[in-house]
Amino acid sequence: xxxxxxxxxxxxxxxxxxxxxxxxxxxxxxxxxxxxxxxxxxxxxxxxxxxxxxxxxxxxxxxxxxxxxxxxxxxxxxxxxxxxxxxxxxxxxxxxxxxxxxxxxxxxxxxxxxxxxxxxxxxxxxxxxxxxxxxxxxxxxxxxxxxxxxxxxxxxxxxxxxxxxxxxxxxxxxxxxxxxxxxxxxxxxxxxxxxxxxxxxxxxxxxxxxxxxxxxxxxxxxxxxxxxxxxxxxxxxxxxxxxxxxxxxxxxxxxxxxxxxxx
Amino acid sequence: xxxxxxxxxxxxxxxxxxxxxxxxxxxxxxxxxxxxxxxxxxxxxxxxxxxxxxxxxxxxxxxxxxxxxxxxxxxxxxxxxxxxxxxxxxxxxxxxxxxxxxxxxxxxxxxxxxxxxxxxxxxxxxxxxxxxxxxxxxxxxxxxxxxxxxxxxxxxxxxxxxxxxxxxxxxxxxxxxxxxxxxxxxxxxxxxxxxxxxxxxxxxxxxxxxxxxxxxxxxxxxxxxxxxxxxxxxxxxxxxxxxxxxxxxxxxxxxxxxxxxxx
Numbered sequence: 001x002x003x004x005x006x007x008x009x010x011x012x013x014x015x016x017x018x019x020x021x022x023x024x025x026x027x028x029x030x031x032x033x034x035x036x037x038x039x040x041x042x043x044x045x046x047x048x049x050x051x052x053x054x055x056x057x058x059x060x061x062x063x064x065x066x067x068x069x070x071x072x073x074x075x076x077x078x079x080x081x082x083x084x085x086x087x088x089x090x091x092x093x094x095x096x097x098x099x100x101x102x103x104x105x106x107x108x109x110x111x112x113x114x115x116x117x118x119x120x121x122x123x124x125x126x127x128x129x130x131x132x133x134x135x136x137x138x139x140x141x142x143x144x145x146x147x148x149x150x151x152x153x154x155x156x157x158x159x160x161x162x163x164x165x166x167x168x169x170x171x172x173x174x175x176x177x178x179x180x181x182x183x184x185x186x187x188x189x190x191x192x193x194x195x196x197x198x199x200x201x202x203x204x205x206x207x208x209x210x211x212x213x214x215x216x217x218x219x220x221x222x223x224x225x226x227x228x229x230x231x232x233x234x235x236x237x238x239x240x241x242x243x244x245x246x247x248x249x250x251x252x253x254x255x256x257x258x259x260x261x262x263x
Numbered sequence: 264x265x266x267x268x269x270x271x272x273x274x275x276x277x278x279x280x281x282x283x284x285x286x287x288x289x290x291x292x293x294x295x296x297x298x299x300x301x302x303x304x305x306x307x308x309x310x311x312x313x314x315x316x317x318x319x320x321x322x323x324x325x326x327x328x329x330x331x332x333x334x335x336x337x338x339x340x341x342x343x344x345x346x347x348x349x350x351x352x353x354x355x356x357x358x359x360x361x362x363x364x365x366x367x368x369x370x371x372x373x374x375x376x377x378x379x380x381x382x383x384x385x386x387x388x389x390x391x392x393x394x395x396x397x398x399x400x401x402x403x404x405x406x407x408x409x410x411x412x413x414x415x416x417x418x419x420x421x422x423x424x425x426x427x428x429x430x431x432x433x434x435x436x437x438x439x440x441x442x443x444x445x446x447x448x449x450x451x452x453x454x455x456x457x458x459x460x461x462x463x464x465x466x467x468x469x470x471x472x473x474x475x476x477x478x479x480x481x482x483x484x485x486x487x488x489x490x491x492x493x494x495x496x497x498x499x500x501x502x503x504x505x506x507x508x509x510x511x512x513x514x515x516x517x518x519x520x521x522x523x524x525x526x
Contacts, residue, residue: 006395010281018383020278082397084390090398093512096505110506116391120281120381127347128379132269134345135353136411137419139402139428147515148399152427156400159426163419165402242359243373249356252410 001113003027004069005076006092008083008119012205014040016120024117025076032065033078041078049073062091063104070108082121086142086170089116122229123168126201129211131247133199133231138166138250143173143180150180157184161191166237166250169230173221181221181230188232192216197239197248199231200224213239213248264376266290267332268339269355271346271382275468277303279383287380288339295328296341304341312336325354326367333371345384349405349433352379385492386431389464392474394510396462396494401429401513406436406443413443420447424454429500429513432493436484444484444493451495455479460502460511462494463487476502476511 005024010016017040025031025044032051051068053061065077083089092114099106127134141156142148160167167188172181188196194217201211202225216232224230233239237250268287273279280303288294288307295314314331316324328340346352355377362369390397404419405411423430430451435444451459457480464474465488479495487493496502500513 015283015286016281016381018273018279018281023278082387084387084395085397085401086399089391089395090512090514093394093398093501093503093510094514096510097501097503097512097514100503100505112506114394114508114510116394118279118383118387118391120383121387124345124347124381124384128352128381131356131377131379132347132352134348135356136349137402137404138348139400139423139426141400156426156428159422159428160402162425163402163422164415165419165422238356238360240356240360240363242363243375245377247356247359247377249353249360251353251357251360 001111002069002072003074003113003115004065006083006089006114006116007076007078008081008087008117009037009040009078010120010205011081011122011125012037012040012203016125016205018117018119021117021119024115025078028074028076030068030073030075031078032061032068032075037078037080058088059091059095062088062095066092066095066109066112069112082119084116084118085121085140122170122201122204123231125204126168126199126211126229126231129201129204130199130213132249133166133233133237135250136166136234136236136252137163138168140168140170142170143177143184144171145177145180153180154183157187161188164191164234166234167232169232171226172228172230173224174226178221181219181224185216185219189216192232192235196235197233197237199248200228201231202228204229213246264374265332265335266337266376266378267328269346269352269377269379270339270341271344271350271380272300272303272341273383273468274344274385274388275300275303275466279388279468281380281382284380284382287378288341291337291339293331293336293338294341295324295331295338300341300343321351322354322358325351325358329355329358329372329375332375345382347379347381348384348403385433385464385467386494388467389431389462389474389492389494392464392467393462393476395512396429396496396500398513399429399497399499399515400426401431403431403433405433406440406447407434408440408443416443417446420450424451427454427497429497430495432495434489435491435493436487437489441484444482444487448479448482452479455498459498460496460500462511463491464494465491467492476509
């Protein structure tokens with residue numbers, strides 16, 4: 001059994017890579033991953049074979065990782081954030097599932113020992129930077145309609161609005177997709193106030209990181225890009241100032257009720 | 264400005280504590296945290312003041328951490344998992360908010376430099392152990408009605424059912440609370456098949472960790488305890504066997520559609 005590690009390395013700086021993720025990468029002879037995320041690993045990449053693939057060739061990257069491991073190379077398939085959350089891990093299991101159904105070759109894949117290693121996801125970093133927006137019930141929705149039909153996405157946005165979840169939007173916009181986020185905003189405005197705090201977190205963990213708060217009514221896809229996470233508060237999420245700082249947090253129910261009753 | 268670190272140390276083993284979390288704990292002179300989670304830190308606790316508080320005194324722990332930091336002690340408030348997800352961080356910000364409203368003393372709190380340090384949450388570990396259940400849209404719901412009224416929780420379960428989210432249930436049961444999880448199961452069975460895979464993850468990261476899969480129809484609160492995370496798949500989540508292993512994953516839309524069309 002040759003290990004294939006599916007590794008999430010967190011939002012983009014070395015301080016958030018777990019020891020388990022580093023151990024897996026150090027143990028691997030072959031690394032499959034997109035260049036942008038790999039700078040982080042620096043000298044740890046010395047002596048390893050690095051198989052780069054462009055974004056958009058994700059299934060090919062997953063298949064390459066399986067084939068390398070089945071050929072006996074200890075392999076790490078690496079992505080930023082948590083590889084299990086809107087990321088590469090699920091593609092590997094899709095390929096195993098297809099091999100079961102005879103739609104993939106899959107020769108030797110049964111000799112691979114797959115281990116999934118979670119990492120800090122963008123939503124967690126965005127929330128942490130400004131406090132604790134994920135302190136109560138939340139959901140995560142990808143707005144990419146490349147692989148999911150828009151009606152399915154729209155139904156999820158409506159459900160999230162009905163359930164009053166804090167919402168992390170992954171893949172909020174792309175060059176080709178510019179209206180979905182504004183549509184989501186308009187759906188949410190039917191259930192939440194115009195003042196609902198929205199966290200906009202760009203380039204998390206990188207030197208040009210920028211995390212800001214806007215009102216839900218002011219959220220505009222024109223100012224958001226692919227590398228941004230958008231997190232919309234629930235009806236109880238609070239945006240406060242204290243001393244020189246500002247914070248966004250979602251209280252547990254009881255404390256909020258007391259505050260509401262006395263203010 | 265004295266730092267107050269709000270630190271998540273992950274699900275329960277040293278391999279998942281990030282360097283940022285370790286640095287904060289090493290920098291602190293005072294550690295506020297519940298004993299169960301602190302064993303992990305071992306010798307790192309040497310020479311530090313450890314302020315233990317029992318579970319259930321959560322607000323008191325948060326206030327203590329603020330008061331220690333405002334008195335000039337570099338303090339780390341520590342919890343397992345991600346301190347920003349259904350955990351202590353939000354209590355600290357609730358207290359700041361109350362101080363603004365004159366409901367807390369808050370003297371000196373404006374001199375504190377609060378930094379939130381995220382950690383791997385139980386849902387991520389549960390998903391990783393069996394593959395990639397969180398590969399597509401998901402939500403997290405706490406079933407604790409200590410602080411949230413049951414009708415609010417029920418509305419969230421119904422919304423999650425309607426939106427076909429993968430659902431991570433935190434605090435699924437307690438000694439006092441044994442029917443909510445079964446009610447949630449019954450709501451979900453109106454929208455999902457009896458065969459929907461459910462991950463039951465107990466004592467994650469600890470030596471007696473046990474992660475199993477049951478059918479949604481077989482989910483029963485009688486076999487779940489407080490230290491368990493329950494994750495219910497969406498209508499597209501797959502439970503597969505490959506070689507000697509079993510996996511649970513939630514595919515991206517497109518791949519699943521192809522598999523469905525050809526099988």
